[in-house]
Amino acid sequence: xxxxxxxxxxxxxxxxxxxxxxxxxxxxxxxxxxxxxxxxxxxxxxxxxxxxxxxxxxxxxxxxxxxxxxxxxxxxxxxxxxxxxxxxxxxxxxxxxxxxxxxxxxxxxxxxxxxxxxxxxxxxxxxxxxxxxxxxxxxxxxxxxxxxxxxxxxxxxxxxxxxxxxxxxxxxxxxxxxxxxxxxxxxxxxxxxxxxxxxxxxxxxxxxxxxxxxxxxxxxxxxxxxxxxxxxxxxxxxxxxxxxxxxxxxxxxxxxxxxxxxxxxxxxxxxxxxxxxxxxxxxxxxxxxxxxxxxxxxxxxxxxxxxxxxxxxxxxxxx
Amino acid sequence: xxxxxxxxxxxxxxxxxxxxxxxxxxxxxxxxxxxxxxxxxxxxxxxxxxxxxxxxxxxxxxxxxxxxxxxxxxxxxxxxxxxxxxxxxxxxxxxxxxxxxxxxxxxxxxxxxxxxxxxxxxxxxxxxxxxxxxxxxxxxxxxxxxxxxxxxxxxxxxxxxxxxxxxxxxxxxxxxxxxxxxxxxxxxxxxxxxxxxxxxxxxxxxxxxxxxxxxxxxxxxxxxxxxxxxxxxxxxxxxxxxxxxxxxxxxxxxxxxxxxxxxxxxxxxxxxxxxxxxxxxxx
Numbered sequence: 001x002x003x004x005x006x007x008x009x010x011x012x013x014x015x016x017x018x019x020x021x022x023x024x025x026x027x028x029x030x031x032x033x034x035x036x037x038x039x040x041x042x043x044x045x046x047x048x049x050x051x052x053x054x055x056x057x058x059x060x061x062x063x064x065x066x067x068x069x070x071x072x073x074x075x076x077x078x079x080x081x082x083x084x085x086x087x088x089x090x091x092x093x094x095x096x097x098x099x100x101x102x103x104x105x106x107x108x109x110x111x112x113x114x115x116x117x118x119x120x121x122x123x124x125x126x127x128x129x130x131x132x133x134x135x136x137x138x139x140x141x142x143x144x145x146x147x148x149x150x151x152x153x154x155x156x157x158x159x160x161x162x163x164x165x166x167x168x169x170x171x172x173x174x175x176x177x178x179x180x181x182x183x184x185x186x187x188x189x190x191x192x193x194x195x196x197x198x199x200x201x202x203x204x205x206x207x208x209x210x211x212x213x214x215x216x217x218x219x220x221x222x223x224x225x226x227x228x229x230x231x232x233x234x235x236x237x238x239x240x241x242x243x244x245x246x247x248x249x250x251x252x253x254x255x256x257x258x259x260x261x262x263x264x265x266x267x268x269x270x271x272x273x274x275x276x277x278x279x280x281x282x283x284x285x286x287x288x289x290x291x292x293x294x295x296x297x298x299x300x301x302x303x304x305x306x307x308x309x310x311x312x313x314x315x316x317x318x319x
Numbered sequence: 320x321x322x323x324x325x326x327x328x329x330x331x332x333x334x335x336x337x338x339x340x341x342x343x344x345x346x347x348x349x350x351x352x353x354x355x356x357x358x359x360x361x362x363x364x365x366x367x368x369x370x371x372x373x374x375x376x377x378x379x380x381x382x383x384x385x386x387x388x389x390x391x392x393x394x395x396x397x398x399x400x401x402x403x404x405x406x407x408x409x410x411x412x413x414x415x416x417x418x419x420x421x422x423x424x425x426x427x428x429x430x431x432x433x434x435x436x437x438x439x440x441x442x443x444x445x446x447x448x449x450x451x452x453x454x455x456x457x458x459x460x461x462x463x464x465x466x467x468x469x470x471x472x473x474x475x476x477x478x479x480x481x482x483x484x485x486x487x488x489x490x491x492x493x494x495x496x497x498x499x500x501x502x503x504x505x506x507x508x509x510x511x512x513x514x515x516x517x518x519x520x521x522x523x524x525x526x527x528x529x530x531x532x533x534x535x536x537x538x539x540x541x542x543x544x545x546x547x548x549x550x551x552x553x554x555x556x557x558x559x560x561x562x563x564x565x566x567x568x569x570x571x572x573x574x575x576x577x578x579x580x581x582x583x584x585x586x587x588x589x590x591x592x593x594x595x596x597x598x599x600x601x602x
Contacts, residue, residue, distance in 0.1 A: 060479075062444070069448075093442055098449055101431075
């Protein structure tokens with residue numbers, strides 16, 4: 001059985017906006033930036049409550065990041081939000097130099113990561129951001145799978161000095177965790193001994209669904225929610241490699257540079273086991289119904305199931 | 320209106336600026352790399368700021384009310400290090416470590432290594448944005464500190480420079496002063512031949528800056544401009560400081576080739592001799 005019943009989908013962005021308001025009440029120096037998307041990112045909730053500490057700077061994402069750094073270096077915790085394609089893409093070098101190189105205490109909470117942006121199309125569906133952000137020295141990278149983890153992660157990054165990137169999904173997602181998120185820890189959402197699925201974001205719920213189906217035919221699947229991408233829980237990953245002997249990674253991100261690459265390199269250096277990656281191939285996305293896009297680009301339940309069987313065959317657990 | 324500027328102060332600052340220029344030559348020669356041209360052009364600006372205009376204290380680099388100086392043209396680091404060393408923020412002997420492995424004096428200024436640096440810069444168009452953030456911080460805190468951003472003219476080709484300037488104008492940050500080291504040259508040649516930034520005074524005015532156009536090598540003009548900026552309370556000030564790249568060293572003046580090229584042994588010797596000859600005489 002799944003450790004947590006899959007419930008009604010909830011907005012990660014609303015969870016973020018509400019958590020920001022709570023943080024603003026606790027920390028009178030906390031400042032929030034947005035770049036003309038405050039209704040979508042939900043920073044508007046903070047802006048309505050604390051207008052003096054909210055700066056909607058318009059369409060100037062690189063300078064939103066440099067201004068945020070300038071304030072943060074005066075001892076403040078600063079949150080900056082926009083869509084992931086602008087936060088990690090448009091503003092990359094400002095994030096790199098003004099925030100990371102300066103060790104500025106700026107928390108970038110980027111919404112609309114991945115293909116689930118849907119109808120806006122490939123220009124706005126960034127599938128490279130996890131790779132870009134986890135490559136930056138000193139950057140913490142979190143990819144919540146649901147609203148409870150979003151809320152917990154919003155608080156957790158405030159408690160840890162330094163730059164952070166939190167990637168949220170536009171679509172509502174069912175709660176799959178109890179919100180007991182901790183930076184650097186993977187959450188074992190389901191125990192298992194034949195195979196491990198390491199999943200982030202929108203694909204954690206799918207991992208749990210496929211694991212449930214596999215159980216019906218006698219395959220025991222461990223599911224790790226790898227929301228803390230950097231720092232990541234190496235002990236939990238290597239334990240899973242040793243215990244189950246095979247790992248399937250699921251991410252709504254390019255397989256070239258994302259969590260799959262992280263898992264494959266870590267296991268291969270420390271505890272080599274077969275690893276397969278489910279994610280976006282080396283392609284840009286396109287317009288479409290969000291969940292249909294996931295299916296089209298190789299992240300359907302069927303595809304996940306096929307990949308699981310390939311791993312089980314490689315391990316000699318099935319013919 | 321120009322205020323009465325004490326001649327003694329002017330002479331003192333001019334002498335200090337000459338020392339800064341000599342250190343720029345020594346540092347770039349020793350490192351056999353670095354950016355002498357733009358360091359020599361900005362020397363009078365930085366000297367006037369660090370030795371007169373800024374409310375700073377070498378004994379208290381974390382003083383909350385200190386004025387903030389951001390060198391957005393971070394490649395002029397030799398001039399910055401030399402000025403700060405002469406003012407007592409770091410040992411003068413340390414200047415010889417510039418660009419060496421393990422040094423606090425990075426090729427481009429780095430706050431994490433050298434605490435008297437307010438912001439690590441180097442990639443252009445970013446320091447100015449950080450300075451706007453600092454000025455906003457002061458306003459939110461109702462703090463008295465002022466923020467000074469020194470930008471380059473090649474930097475004025477970068478989009479984010481204008482984003483940041485737009486924000487400073489939008490928020491009417493009267494505690495922000497932007498100084499443009501308008502030496503007219505960038506790595507590959509003349510700014511106006513490569514990608515013209517003129518009419519620059521009109522651009523600053525259009526971005527809602529009280530704009531002052533001065534000779535950036537005139538200490539009295541710099542002192543006047545900073546005083547005028549302090550009197551400006553309805554928005555930010557921009558000072559267009561007209562300068563000469565390589566100022567003070569005859570064979571470097573007006574030569575873009577010395578943007579990022581260190582002097583060789585003979586050149587360094589000649590440069591130091593020229594700068595020493597200037598001692599005691601009004602520039």
